[in-house]
Amino acid sequence: MFDISLSLPVHVQNGGLFISRGLGRHPQRVLNSWELIFVETGTLTLKEEDTVFSVNAGESLLLWPHRKHVGVGNFPQDLKFYWLHFELRHLPDQAADDCLSLLSFPQHGKVRDPQYVISLFRQFLNEQEAITHSIALELILLLIMQQLSVAVSDATPADNSGIALAYKARQLIRTQYHLKISTSTLARQLHCNADYLGRVYRRAFHQTITDAIHRQRVLQAEKMLLTDACSLSEIAQRCGFQDVGYLRKIFRNAVGLTPAAWKKRYCKEHINSD
CATH class of the missing domain: 2.60.120.280 (Regulatory protein AraC)
Known part of the structure; x- marks a missing residue:
């Protein structure tokens, strides 16, 4: 031992x-x-x-x-x-x-x-x-x-157009995760080159735009699993996943558990409401 x-x-x-x-x-x-x-x-x-x-x-x-x-x-x-x-x-x-x-x-x-x-x-x-x-x-x-210890300021650096662009992309991901979005669609909305957007996003947040989209969708799925009485099909649709199978795949890759196993585990959380 x-x-x-x-x-x-x-x-x-x-x-x-x-x-x-x-x-x-x-x-x-x-x-x-x-x-x-x-x-x-x-x-x-x-x-x-x-x-x-x-x-x-x-x-x-x-x-x-x-x-x-x-x-x-x-x-x-x-x-x-x-x-x-x-x-x-x-x-x-x-x-x-x-x-x-x-x-x-x-x-x-x-x-x-x-x-x-x-x-x-x-x-x-x-x-x-x-x-x-x-x-x-x-x-x-x-x-x-x-x-x-790596906390950041609310203010977006005004002297760096690339970083400012990355912050705008992140905001779009947070509000449009339920839609069919990708690096290309975000780049069109922000009037920039998709490869350039991908590079500045990774430099700013240390992850790809695809990973950021998946993470935002998984976070919303987690919330719905705990608070809503929705079927997995409804959750997949409302969180931007193609279908239930894709939801399960991305969810498991992100948290290491299936949606059902994750919900069962975290029902044990210490929760207080007073």
């Missing part, structure tokens, strides 16, 4: 998924632990001490221990966010400095790849179901933190 001992700079307490019912607000409290929040949909408005944060979809917020925080206004109807409580450990050797460098990210920021962060939180919640505490929880948290 191979045994290995790891010392990590974080210790996870617990985490969960909040889905709003349009009632109530975040309570006022002071925690002894750090709290990491990532909003999937809607806007969460919180006040920490004298600072108000409006955390939109695709953004994260880190709440500090021993600081008072409270919700501002009632929860919006469409609000859905992940939360995770953790502690920092003080490691005695140089390895601690190397590990803690991973924790350098803005208190409030927008991530480059929200869908990947969502998948990490879902993996965390699934791992949390285990009876015994697993080091996998800390490893997943560090992966989440690494994603937050």
Whole structure:
């Protein structure tokens, strides 16, 4: 048997998924632990001490221990966010400095790849179901933190026409994923060369346009699997897939499970609505 001992700079307490019912607000409290929040949909408005944060979809917020925080206004109807409580450990050797460098990210920021962060939180919640505490929880948290460390500004760089074009293409993908879109159709809408658009998109977001379209469609399919009583045929049609077989193929390639197996697994998520 191979045994290995790891010392990590974080210790996870617990985490969960909040889905709003349009009632109530975040309570006022002071925690002894750090709290990491990532909003999937809607806007969460919180006040920490004298600072108000409006955390939109695709953004994260880190709440500090021993600081008072409270919700501002009632929860919006469409609000859905992940939360995770953790502690920092003080490691005695140089390895601690190397590990803690991973924790350098803005208190409030927008991530480059929200869908990947969502998948990490879902993996965390699934791992949390285990009876015994697993080091996998800390490893997943560090992966989440690494994603937050490359947070980006909401503003599109105005001095780079190629990057601006990539951002426009991404917005079209997010709003037209249910249609028959491709690099060529997006290029026609943006009045540019398809090869050029593909290059600047990959440079900006480290993925191809085809992969981005698939990922957006899979994300929407995941939402429908959890929230709608639709058949796979309806989901395929509404998410832009050619047919159920193609939906299953792309979905499995993206998440490693069939739609049915994915739905069965994530019905175990820790969900609170109050």
